[in-house]
Amino acid sequence: MNAQPLLNYINKYISLTEEETLFLISKVTFRKYLKGQYIVQQGDICKKQCFIISGCTKTFYMDAGGQEHIVLFAIEDWWTSDMGSFITQAPADFNVQCIENTELIQITYEDNEEILREIPKLERFFRKIVESAYAASQKRIIRSFSLTAKEQYLFFKEQYPTIEQRVPQYMIASYLGITKEFFSKIKSQLAIEE
Template identity: 75%
Template sequence: MNITPLLNSISKYVSLTDKEIEYLESKVFIRKYLKGQYVVQQGDVCKYECYVLSGCTKTFYVDQEGQEHIIMFSIEDWWTSDMGSFISQTPADFNVQCLENSELIMISHDVVDDLYREIPKLERFFRKIVERAFVASQKRIVRNFSLTAKEQYLYFREQYPLIEQRIPQYMIASYLGITKEFLSKIKSQLILEQ
């Protein structure tokens, strides 16, 4: 099992001994998903925190009218799950679905406390990851209130160029909270401005 990308990610915040790495390897596993498969479904309890080794996922909510609202995308070296459900072990508000064949490192809710007890440094690592996610989420809320749709799209394109190439335009529109037709207009307008 090759969890080197995860170890590289962890090493940006804390350094693990060989013994700690061995213990971590004994507590996680890798699972492959096919394009279209769900990692978490709305209403189910999220049992795993997932690190993306390869592939791309989307996290989304389906409202009562059946409308899909995309909250985030995750690609290599990103984390994905329904964090609220994972922490509280209550039904998930969000779906996590693979947009490509994906390979994820899975950390079960059942072993998280063992990991923190045996490798206390991991608690710091996960705190840092959650802090960054929280700040990004708050900044996204502010952008949604303060930027035009065009400005939001330009920001998305600038921040996530690797994601834009990999996902359909209608999903970007859903993430931005606009229709795919309106996104098309924005893109046409940007071409004319060049």
């Protein structure tokens, strides 16, 4: 497999020397998952952070009643894992499951620590990614309090136009925190308005 998608992504933000690039490549692994396979399971310690080359994943919390609460979808050129578990090496709060056959570049916790020691500019790069994810998560929480379900759906469509075609409707409903029946009503209402 080829690390070029990850290198292209990193090169949008920082430049690596040839030596740094070779060191980084020596620390990554490639993995293919089938649709339905788990990358991380709730309660396990997340040992790897993953960069998606192709495919789509969902990050979700399973409550005691067996209800799935989707908090994130991830597609090509996005990172996926239970970041809280990865950073703290404590049990994961979330599951990460493949919605499609998915190819990943993975970096273990230990290799990540070594990469950050050897290539300090990558530490800033990864810090920026985590800060951006944290800010997006905060904004999502505020939207869930301040927007109607219909407004949240319209925001989702605008922000992530390609995801809706790739995931089942009931998963989008879960992401929005509504029932699939209510989601169908919203879509019907929007179709009438168009």
